[in-house]
Amino acid sequence: MQIITPGMRLIPEAVLANDAALFRTIPETPSHADKSLHRVVIVGGGAGGLELATRLGRKFGKRLSVTLVDRNRTHIWKPLLHEVASGALSVSHDAVEYIAHASRHGYRYRIGEVVGIDRAKRQVFVAPSFDDDGRQVIPPRVLGYDTLVMAVGSVSNDFGTPGAARHAIALDTAEQAARFNKRMIDACLRANAQYEQLSPGQLHCVIVGAGATGVELAAELHKSMREIASHNLDNIDFERLIRITIVEAGPRILPALPEELASATARLLIKLGVQIRCGIKVTEVTEDGIRLGDKLFVPAELVVWAAGIKAPEFLKGLDGLETDRINRLIVDETLRAVGDKNVFAIGDCANCALAGEENALPPRAQTAHQQADHMAKVIAARLAGRAEPAYRYRDYGSLVSLADYGAFGSLIGGLKIEGLVARLVYRSLHKMHLKAVHGLAKTMMASIGEMIVRRARPRIKLH
Template identity: 45%
Template sequence: MGIPKIVIVGGGAAGLGLATRLGRTLGKRQRASIVLLDRDTTHVWKPLLHELATGVLNSSMDEVDFRGHSAAHHYRYVRGSLEGLDRDAKRLKIAAIVDEDGSEVLPARELDYDYLVLALGSVSNDFGTPGVAEHCHFIDSPQQAKSFQRDMINTFLRYSDPALRRHAELTVGIVGGGATGVELAAELFDVSRMLNAYGVTSKEDQRLRVHVIEAAPRLLPGLSERIGTTVRQELEKLGVTVHIDTAIKEARADRLVTQEGEEIETDLNVWAAGVKAPDFLAELGLATNKKNQIKVQKTLQSVDDPAIFALGDCASCPLGDDSFVPPRAQAAHQQSRHLAKNLEALLAGKSLSPFHYRDRGSLVSLASYDAVGNLMRSSASKGLFLEGWLARKFYASLYRQHQLSIHGAPKTALTWLVDKLNRYLKPRMKLH
C-alpha cells in the first residue's frame, strides 16, 4: 500500500496555501502525495483582481506559475477542471482541456484520491437578473479581469473621438457596493488620471462618471457601519454617484434598469453583487446550501463524507448561533492553516480539532487616494479604526502575508525589493 494521496481542487488563496503547507510538511517527507488540481496554470490573489482589471497590477509580475511553484514546494500540479465525483471509488472525473480553437489539448481523465479537499472559491451571483450575463463584466478570475481591462481601454480611446461618444462623460455602472465594487470605483479615477498622464487621453477627454449601485441600505454591508459611511464619503469626494437601497432588475448594453424603473445610462457595466460557490458543486452529490456551498462540520469535513473537506468561499462552515464563517480572504487563510494541521493529525492517527474563526478586522483600499478599515477586532471590541497612510500600509501588508504563506520569507523579501524597483523602472499602469 502506497502513501496516502491528498487531492486539492482549486488553486486560489486557500487551495494554494494548503498545498504549499502540506507539501512542506508531508510531501517533502514522503508521508503523503499532495496533488493540486486547477484549470488555470497560474495563481493571482483574488483581492487584487480589481487592480488587474484596471491595469494597475501586472499579472506577469504578480502571478504564481503552478508548475514552478509545485516543483519548489513538493506537491504535484495537475491541470484540469473537476467534472464529476465518484465517492465510492474515491475518484475524480476531470474534463478535457481544449484550446482557443476548440481543439483538444488533454483528454478527459480520472484522478484517484484518499482525501479530497474542495477549495474552489466563489463567483458573483447575478440572481438570474435578465441581461447581466450578456451585458455586464464579472471580475471573478484573471481572464475576466483582463477582458474588462481591454474593454475599458478601448472605451477610453473611443471617447477621445467626439463622434463616437454615447454620453457627455464616459460612464461606468458598478452593481454591488462590497469591497470589489468600491475598490474598483476608486481605481477607475486613478486610471483616468494615468491615461491622461501617459498621453492616451487629453485633459478634456478624461471626464469620468462612476455609479456604484447597492441593494442594501449602505455600502459594505458586511463590514462596520463606520467603515461603510467613511468609504461612501471618500467615494463621493472623488465624484462617484452612490445609489443605496437600489436593486437592478435588468442590464442592457448601454444602461442599467432599477426596480423602480430608473434607467442609468452607461458605457461599461460591472456586476459585483453577491457571491456564490460554482454551480456544479451542487451536482456532486454532497449536501450544499442555496449558494452551492458545501456543508461542512467545524472540522471542515463534509457532513456527508469524512474523507472530503471543503474550505474558503465554497464551504458553509458553522460559526455558532445559526451563523456561518463569512466568505472573506482572512477566513480562507485561517482555514487553510487549520486544515493543514488537521490533515497532518489525521495521518498521524490523531483526532481532528474544530475550526474557530477570528475576525482580525477589515481594510478597504481606495486606490492611491485612501484606505479605510479596522484591525484587532474581537468579540468584545470593535478594534482600532484606521484611515489614510497607515491604513494603506496595513492593506499592502495583507498581500505580503499571502506571499509569505506561499513563498516563504526569503523570496517574499526579494519580491518586495523587485516591486520597489519596478515602481521606478516601469509605468504604474499596464496599457496593453
C-alpha cells in the same frame, strides 16, 4: 454543442453532464507516487487551495502524495483582481505559475476542470483540456484520493438579473479582469478619436455592488481612467465626461465595515465624483446601461457586476453531498463535508457555521487563509490516526483601500484605523499570502525587487 468556460477552453457538454458514465470507462490516472502514500487531492488553486498544497508539500515531503487540480495555469490573489481590472497590477508580473511552484514545493499540479466525483470509489473526474483552437491538450482523467479537499472558491451571483450574464463583466478570474481592462482602455481611445459629441453613457461605468470589491474598484478606476487620459488623449475633457456610479441594493455601502468607516469611505468617494445609489435594485442590464426599479435607466458603456457570490454550479448535488442555496458544501466543525469522512471544503465554497453561530463564516481571504492552516492540521491528524481537531475562526477585522486616495479599516477589538496605517495593514495581508506561498526569504526579495521595478515601468498597464 460546446460550452465555453474560463481557463482552458472548449469543454464538451457531455463531459459536464452529471452522468459520470463517460468517466467510468477511463482507468484511474497513475499518480507516479508510492502506492502506500496517503493521497490528498486539492481541487482549486485559489488562496486556500494553493496555501494548503504548499504547506503540505513543505511539511510532509515524500511522506504524502499531494495533488493540486486547477483549470488555470497561474494563480493571482483574488482580492487584487480589481487592480488588474484598473490596470494598476499586471498579471504577467504578479501571477504564480502552478507548474514551477509545485516542483519547488513538493506537490503535483494537474491542469483541468473537475466536473464530478465518485465518493464510493474515492475518485475525482477531471475534464479534458483544450487550447484556444479547440485541439485537445490533455484527455479526461480520473484521479484517486484518500482525502479530498474542495477549495474552488466562489463566482459572482447575478441572481438571475436579465442581461447581467451577457452585458456585465464579473471579476472572478484574471482573464475577466484583463478583459475589463482592455475594454476600459478601448473606451478611452474610442472617445478620444471622436470629434463629435459623445453618446449618452459613453465613458460611464456602473459598478453593481458596494462591498469591498466594488468600492475599491471605483477608486482604482477613478485613478486609472484619468491616468490613461493623461497620455496625450486630449481631444475631449475626460475630467468632465468620465463618470463612475456604484449601485447597492442595501441601505449603505460596505456592510461588513462599521457604519462610521463606511460613511467616511462614502464621503471620500463622493468627493472624487463617484455617484452612490443605495437602496435600489438592478432589474436589467442592457448593452447601453442598467435599469433600476421599474422606470429609472442609467446609461453606461461599462458595467461591472460585483454584487453577491455563489459557489460553482457543479458542487450542487456533487454525488449526493449536502449544499446550501448558493451551492456551498455544508461542513462540520472540522471542515468535513456532511455525510462523507473523506471529503472536506475550505474557503468561499464551504458553508461553515461555528458552534453557537447561526450564520456561516464570511467569504474573506482571511477565512480561506485560516482554514488552509487548519486543514493541514486535520490531515496531519488523519495520518497519525488521531481525531481531527475542531476549527476555530478569529476575525482580524476588515479593511478597504481606495487607490492612492485613502484607506479605512477596523481591527480586532473594534480598533479603527485609516490613512497610511490602514494602507500598510491592507498591503500586509497580501504579503502574508505571499509568505505562505513562497516563504519569507523570497517574499522579502520580491518586495524589494518590486519597489525598484515599479519606478522603471509605467504606472498603469496600457495594452
